[in-house]
Amino acid sequence: MKIRSMALPLGAAALLTPTGLTVAATGGAFAADPQPACHAEGATIVGTDHRDHLVGTAGRDVIVANAGSDVIEGKGGNDLVCAGKGGDKILGGTGKDRLFGGADTVRWDEPPEWIGDTFIGGPGNDYFDGGEFEAKDIADYKGADFRIVADLRAGTVKSGGDTDRLANGSIESVMGSAHNDRVLGSHENNSLTGGLATTTSSVAAAATACLATSSTPRRAATTR
Ligand SMILES: [Ca+2]
Ligand SMILES: [Ca+2]
Secondary structure, eight states: OOOOOOOOOTOOOOETTTTTTTTOSGGGGGOOOOOOOOOTTSSSSESSSOOOOOOOOOSOEEOOOOOOEEEEESSSSOOOOEEEEEEOOOOOOSSSSEEOOOOEEEOOSOOOOOOOOEEEOOSSSSSEESSSSSOOOEEEEETTTOOOOOTTTTTTEETTTTTEEOOTOOOEEOOSSSSSSSEESSOOOEEEEEEEEEEEEEOTTTTOOOOEOOOOEEEEOOHH
């Protein structure tokens, strides 16, 4: 039997069977791009390497924002967000969200300034991970409906029956609510920022206690 030669797609490994049937092997030019994932879960929403505004659904989303200083809104559902490189603003929305800030970024001003991530968990027992320690990452409660009791040593922020958890010292700053908050700092370099009403903050040994009363948000204290 004469086997007719066949042109094969460039880059494709192929087998020529005795019957003349060509079978493209897996891999090479035909391999599908790997599915973006956040902590081993396939992404349902994927950003670019530029500045994106990504908005989730009312249900559970897995959002991979990639690089760029993004704004990410999980909305309803128990969302999982990997914000990627950049100084990102991540709003969990309702639900029990897991929010990962990823690497921070630097703004090449004079002098250069590192820009961290901002986490606004919303209702639900959320989890924040600020990633590496280049810049200060902020847990922002200025819109919270209830006072917060934050303990940066324990990595917890309680508010209105919810308890948010902060990964292993990766959140260095807390923005207080409009209520009578209490913020207990850790031995890290914390910034404790007052909200719209009296904020009482006491910090750990070797740190400075601060009491801020203000009508507008302001930097209350920085401890080292
Ligand atoms: Ca959602
Ligand atoms: Ca939430």
